[in-house]
Amino acid sequence: MIQVRLPDGATRALSPSSTPADLAKAISPSLAKRTVVAVIDGQLKDLSTPLLEDAEVELVSRDDPRALELIRHDLAHILAEAVQALWPGTQTAIGPAIEHGFYYDFDLDVPFTPEDLPVIEKKMREIIAKRTPFTSETWSRDQARAHFEAAGEPYKLALLDAIPEGEPVTVYRQGDWLDLCRGPHLRHTGDAGAAFKLTRVAGAYWRGDAKNKMLSRIYGVAFADKKTLDEHLTMMAEAEKRDHRRLGREMDLFHFEEVAPGSVFWHPKGWRLFQTLIGYMRGRQEAAGYVEVNSPDIMDRALWETSGHWQNYRANMFLTKTEDERDFALKPMNCPGHMLIYGQGTKSYRDLPLKLAEFGKVHRYEPSGALHGLLRVRSFTQDDAHIYCTPEQLTEECLKVNDLVLSIYRDFGFEDVRIKLSTRPENRIGSEESWDRSEDALRTALETAGHAYTLFEGEGAFYGPKLEYVLRDAIGRDWQCGTLQVDFNLPERFGTTYVAASGDKLPPVMLHRALFGSLERFTGILVEHHAGHLPLWLAPVQAVVATITQAADPWAAEVATSLSAAGLRVETDLRNEKIGYKVREHALKKIPVQIALGAREAENRTVTIRLHGSDKTETLSLEDATTSLVQASRPPSTTIASCI
RNA sequence: GCUGCUGUAGCUCAGAGGUAGAGCACUCCCUUGGUAAGGGAGAGGUCGAGAGUUCAAUUCUCUCCAGCAGCACCA
Numbered sequence: 001m002i003q004v005r006l007p008d009g010a011t012r013a014l015s016p017s018s019t020p021a022d023l024a025k026a027i028s029p030s031l032a033k034r035t036v037v038a039v040i041d042g043q044l045k046d047l048s049t050p051l052l053e054d055a056e057v058e059l060v061s062r063d064d065p066r067a068l069e070l071i072r073h074d075l076a077h078i079l080a081e082a083v084q085a086l087w088p089g090t091q092t093a094i095g096p097a098i099e100h101g102f103y104y105d106f107d108l109d110v111p112f113t114p115e116d117l118p119v120i121e122k123k124m125r126e127i128i129a130k131r132t133p134f135t136s137e138t139w140s141r142d143q144a145r146a147h148f149e150a151a152g153e154p155y156k157l158a159l160l161d162a163i164p165e166g167e168p169v170t171v172y173r174q175g176d177w178l179d180l181c182r183g184p185h186l187r188h189t190g191d192a193g194a195a196f197k198l199t200r201v202a203g204a205y206w207r208g209d210a211k212n213k214m215l216s217r218i219y220g221v222a223f224a225d226k227k228t229l230d231e232h233l234t235m236m237a238e239a240e241k242r243d244h245r246r247l248g249r250e251m252d253l254f255h256f257e258e259v260a261p262g263s264v265f266w267h268p269k270g271w272r273l274f275q276t277l278i279g280y281m282r283g284r285q286e287a288a289g290y291v292e293v294n295s296p297d298i299m300d301r302a303l304w305e306t307s308g309h310w311q312n313y314r315a316n317m318f319l320t321k322t323e324d325e326r327d328f329a330l331k332p333m334n335c336p337g338h339m340l341i342y343g344q345g346t347k348s349y350r351d352l353p354l355k356l357a358e359f360g361k362v363h364r365y366e367p368s369g370a371l372h373g374l375l376r377v378r379s380f381t382q383d384d385a386h387i388y389c390t391p392e393q394l395t396e397e398c399l400k401v402n403d404l405v406l407s408i409y410r411d412f413g414f415e416d417v418r419i420k421l422s423t424r425p426e427n428r429i430g431s432e433e434s435w436d437r438s439e440d441a442l443r444t445a446l447e448t449a450g451h452a453y454t455l456f457e458g459e460g461a462f463y464g465p466k467l468e469y470v471l472r473d474a475i476g477r478d479w480q481c482g483t484l485q486v487d488f489n490l491p492e493r494f495g496t497t498y499v500a501a502s503g504d505k506l507p508p509v510m511l512h513r514a515l516f517g518s519l520e521r522f523t524g525i526l527v528e529h530h531a532g533h534l535p536l537w538l539a540p541v542q543a544v545v546a547t548i549t550q551a552a553d554p555w556a557a558e559v560a561t562s563l564s565a566a567g568l569r570v571e572t573d574l575r576n577e578k579i580g581y582k583v584r585e586h587a588l589k590k591i592p593v594q595i596a597l598g599a600r601e602a603e604n605r606t607v608t609i610r611l612h613g614s615d616k617t618e619t620l621s622l623e624d625a626t627t628s629l630v631q632a633s634r635p636p637s638t639t640i641a642s643c644i
Numbered sequence: 645g646c647u648g649c650u651g652u653a654g655c656u657c658a659g660a661g662g663u664a665g666a667g668c669a670c671u672c673c674c675u676u677g678g679u680a681a682g683g684g685a686g687a688g689g690u691c692g693a694g695a696g697u698u699c700a701a702u703u704c705u706c707u708c709c710a711g712c713a714g715c716a717c718c719a
Contacts, residue, residue, distance in 0.1 A: 103714095111648060202714030203647025210716040214647050217714070249655080258692075258710045313719080333719070367645050367717055368710090376718080461719055485719075512719080549676045576676080584680030598678055610679065617679065 003054045014051060021047040021187075024059050035059040036067055036186040044070070046136060046184040062191060063224050072097035072222045074134070074185055074192040075124070079104045079218060081177040082123035092179070093155040093206060093215055100232060101196070101221035105204055107155065111216045117198040120218070124196075131190035132175040136183055144169045144180065155206065156180050195229040196222035242531040244524040245373040251532055251589055253523075253540070254374070262371045262378030264520055269540035272569065274381075276538055277519055278359055280635055281383050281408070288404055290357040290385055295337025297361065301327035306493055307336040318363045334360040334384045335487075335512060339494040342388055347498040352508060353389035353397055359519070360384050374524030375479065381519040387511040388498070391437060394509050398445035398484065405469055405482045405515045406451065411636045412526065413535070418478070419451055420468040422459035429463060430488035438486040438509075439465045463489030469515075473528050481517040481525070486510070532590045533612060536633045539569070539592045543629065545607075546573040546582040548598035555602035559595065559622055566626050568633060587612065593629065 001013040004023060014023060020038035024031045024047075038045050039058040044066060051057070060066055076095035079102070084090055087108055095104030106112075112120075139147070141160065148156040159180055163169060172181040174189055186192065198220045206212040223229040240246075248254050253270030256263070266274060282292065298320065304310040309317065309332065318330040331337065338356045347354065363379045370376050389397050409417055421442055424435045442465055446453045453467075460466055469482035487510040490496070497505040516522040526534065536542055545560045547553055553574050563570045573582050579596055586594050594610045601607055601619070608619045620628075 114649075200713060201648065204715045205646075208716075210646070214715075216647075219714080256711090261710065309719095316718090335719090364718085369645060369715080370717060371711090463719085466719085480718085483719085487719095546679095547676095548678055551676080578675095578677050578682065579679050580677085581681055582679085587680060594679080596679065600678085608678085615679075 002051060004051060005054075005056045007056075007058045016052060017050040019048050019050055020045070020057055020059060023051075023057060027059075031059065034061040036062045036191050037070055037184060039066070044184050046134070047187055048135070049184075062186070062193070067186065068224055069097045070184065070186050071192055071224060072102040074189065075196055075220060075222050076102040076104050077134075077172065077174060077177075077179055077181070077185070078124050078127050078189055078192055079120065079198075079220065080106075080179060081127055081174060082120050083218070084177065086120060086123055089152070091153055091155055094159070095179075101199070101219065103204075103217050103219045105155075105206070105215040105217045107206075107213070107215050111203070112201040112218060114201060117201070117218070121198050124198075125194065127174075128189050128192050128194065130175070131188045133188045134185035135173050136170050136181075136185075137173065138168050138170050141169055144171065147171075148180070192222075193224065195224065195226045196220050197229065197233070242528050243373075244375070244527040247527050247532040248374070248524075251527075251540075253527070256373075261368070262366060262376075264374060264377060264379075270523070272540040273534070273538060274519055274523060276540075277516065277522065278381075278383070280411075281359075281516065284404065284408060284637075285355075285357050285383075285385070288355075288400065289353075290355040292357045292359075293338065293341055294358055295331070295334060295341065295360060297363075298328045298330055299337065301329065303336050303340075304329050307339070307490065308493060309333070309336070316364045316366070318365055330363040331360070332362050332364045334358050334362065334382065335386060335490055336494075338386045339490055339496060342386075342496060343494060347388070347508070349390055349498055349500050352498060353387055353393050355385055355387045357383070357385035374520045374527075377518070377520050380521065382514045383516045383519065384512070384514050387513065388496075388508040389511070390498070390500075390506075391509055394437065394486075394511075395441040395444050397511060398441045399448055401484050401511070401513050401515075402445045402449050402451070402467070405484075405513075406449070407637065408515055409469070409471065409482075413529065414471045416472045417451075418470040418472070419446060419453040420456055420459075420470065421446065421453050422456040422461075422466050422468070424465065425458045425460050425462060427462050428460075429492075434488055435465065438488075442467055442484070442486070461485060461487075463487050469517075471525060473525050479521065479525055481522060482515045483513065483517065485512040487512055534590070534592070536592045536629075537635045539590075541571050541589075541591050542569045542633055543593035543595055544571050544573050544582075544586045544591050545595045545597060546579065546586065548579045548596055550574075550576075551599050552597040552602045555605070556597050559597065559607055562622060563626060563629065566630050568626075568629055583610070595625075 002016050003011050004014055005011045012023065012026065020040065021032065024035040035047065037060045038047055038049065039060060040049060040051070041055050073096065076097065080092050080095055083106055084092070091107040093105035093107065095102065144160050145157065148160065160169065170181060170183060171178050172183055172185055198218060200219050202217045202219065203214045204217040206215055221229065221232060223232060248270065251269065252267050253273065254264050254266050257265060301310060313332060317332050320328045320330070322328065338358070341356060342354065359381055361379060361381045366376060366378050371378070387397050406417060423439050428435070464486035466483060466485035468480050470478045470480050472478050491507045491510050496507060498508050500506050526538070543563060545556045547556045556572050556574060560570050560572045575582070583594060590612060592612045596608045596610065606619050606621055607625050608617050609625060610617045
């Protein structure tokens with residue numbers, strides 16, 4: 001007999017080679033019915049796994065979070081069986097469980113179309129209804145090779161070869177269909193359940209490599225129950241509603257044109273928001289000791305050869321040849337320009353740290369398929385800065401940047417910030433000493449600040465290690481915004497130096513940093529994060545003064561002038577429309593403050609205020625309203641409390 | 645860039661081998677109305693671009709451009 005210990009500490013004696021399924025049955029029939037998979041000594045295993053010696057066993061029911069990934073994995077197999085049943089001869093590649101669902105990659109002559117999905121889904125539901133058991137078999141490599149060769153499954157043969165020597169080769173069978181698979185699986189196809197939906201077809205490279213053939217991928221979402229699936233689908237629909245491309249149009253912020261793919265046409269309101277961001281950042285940077293500069297947009301090829309961009313980055317650059325055959329390039333980055341500004345005159349250690357900031361517009365010829373609204377564009381404005389300092393100052397400067405960037409994100413309501421630290425790659429320049437010092441400086445900055453980070457060893461740029469700041473947006477997408485990088489390369493290429501206290505000319509340490517990263521991208525993230533309901537201090541139009549009757553027009557003009565004079569961004573709506581019509585329209589445009597004025601207000605010199613998201617109104621004197629609105633429209637880090 | 649899909653009025657979309665339609669938005673008129681759509685009239689389109697087939701193409705075919713989804717890319 002073998003002893004099996006359960007999570008509650010109880011032990012049970014079973015005959016050798018009993019399975020967790022036997023165990024469940026021995027405890028109670030209802031438990032046996034519920035149990036779909038087992039954790040044996042900490043590892044998820046099939047219920048049919050024979051127990052050969054003493055073990056700790058936990059029986060897992062279908063609604064356990066640990067079963068969800070297996071539900072999704074089961075569905076991937078079922079999807080593949082359905083596809084091969086409908087299109088015999090289709091080759092299968094890989095089909096894993098992923099966040100929210102699963103996918104399977106196929107190779108077939110005619111790719112799937114969206115119309116195929118309901119057909120496949122129907123077939124899958126038939127397979128599920130059969131409740132066919134999943135059974136595992138361990139095969140020899142030769143047996144597996146022979147099988148998949150005969151089956152005409154070249155991708156499976158490739159996967160087979162990728163299994164390390166010494167590891168067992170297992171296949172999972174469901175009726176007549178089988179797949180090379182590590183497992184585990186649930187009991188039978190019925191355990192996969194009905195709470196799934198095939199969502200899209202897409203191309204995907206074999207093994208994720210663009211040099212390989214493109215396969216046809218089918219994606220599905222899946223959850224343990226219908227309710228969670230519906231919630232997920234509702235959430236996706238919500239996410240679509242707050243898509244910044246749609247909101248940007250509805251709020252009249254910007255648009256795109258075919259003649260300038262990937263470049264933004266900013267409308268007055270969008271540009272005002274953009275400039276508000278720049279104004280805010282300018283204030284924070286000035287307070288932090290930065291000086292602002294500006295460098296040319298178009299510079300000669302010679303500069304880009306010095307910086308190395310011509311050799312390494314040309315495919316991503318917009319190039320231009322003038323009438324006299326001279327090669328220029330639009331700057332894809334600001335750093336070379338800043339090197340030239342630094343290079344003017346002799347710099348002393350007394351000048352350091354020197355922090356050159358620029359709201360520079362850079363142009364990069366991004367692949368067409370990468371473009372995505374404001375979030376991935378071909379010309380964008382960076383809140384870029386380069387910090388030149390001595391090696392001794394490095395750690396402190398990194399710490400200051402880190403403090404600044406996190407403080408700024410908090411002001412925008414982004415508390416969920418992940419930081420990635422990427423360290424020395426195989427191909428690199430610079431001494432080990434420099435790398436030690438730089439990686440140390442970045443790590444110390446993070447540890448001093450007490451912020452968690454993820455280490456990406458070997459992922460740094462060839463010229464130095466870097467930090468990347470990743471914000472999670474409302475749809476749960478992660479967007480890299482800020483970056484802090486140490487650079488050994490450019491000072492060397494440009495022969496940049498400072499005069500040290502000793503009188504020696506030494507190369508400065510150079511830091512690249514951008515906090516918003518791209519103003520365009522940051523604007524898009526902000527719009528999605530707030531679902532268009534921008535906080536008062538950012539809203540391009542903070543208040544609309546709308547009249548109820550024409551008799552209030554003069555008072556409306558006076559109120560608007562007064563609020564504008566107090567620094568608020570105000571528009572008036574004197575149109576010949578009912579107040580309900582005006583309220584609806586301005587609510588749809590997400591204007592934070594609506595001020596309605598009728599005969600009563602005009603007579604008493606008062607205003608009636610309605611805040612976005614509320615249907616309550618409040619009437620108060622113009623003076624009180626102004627004070628309150630001015631107070632509420634300050635950026636967070638410069639205000640103590642908002643009072644409206 | 646790759647795979648698939650899409651491109652008709654400012655927006656959302658319908659339509660058909662014989663040169664186009666709805667709702668909203670827009671303009672004008674009536675209405676001066678108290679917190680999410682008052683009524684009437686009108687204007688608006690080289691049907692993404694180019695080529696081909698056809699008596700005839702916005703519709704069919706091809707090429708290109710752009711967008712969308714995914715993949716790859718992302719200093």
